[in-house]
Amino acid sequence: MKSQTPKTFSFAEAFCSIFGHQLKVSKNVTEHIHEYQCAKCGMEMTDTANGILAQLTPKFKETNKYLANFYKRRRRSRQRHFANAS
């Protein structure tokens, strides 16, 4: 097979660069920290401890995994639902 599949994401990337990424929460790490994925181009972002949105690097993934474990243990079995007003 010689032919390569055309890069179908180029439109989405161009769209994002103009209109911004359409980020959706892909994972709740803690109450305040979430991981996001762009519904258009698939780019992953995360909240950081500083409250800044940053690109989800392997290092951040590792940190989030640690935080999620820590958070789960602290939260015990009690579950609360928060309306996300933003």
Ligand SMILES: [Zn+2]
């Ligand atoms: Zn995007």
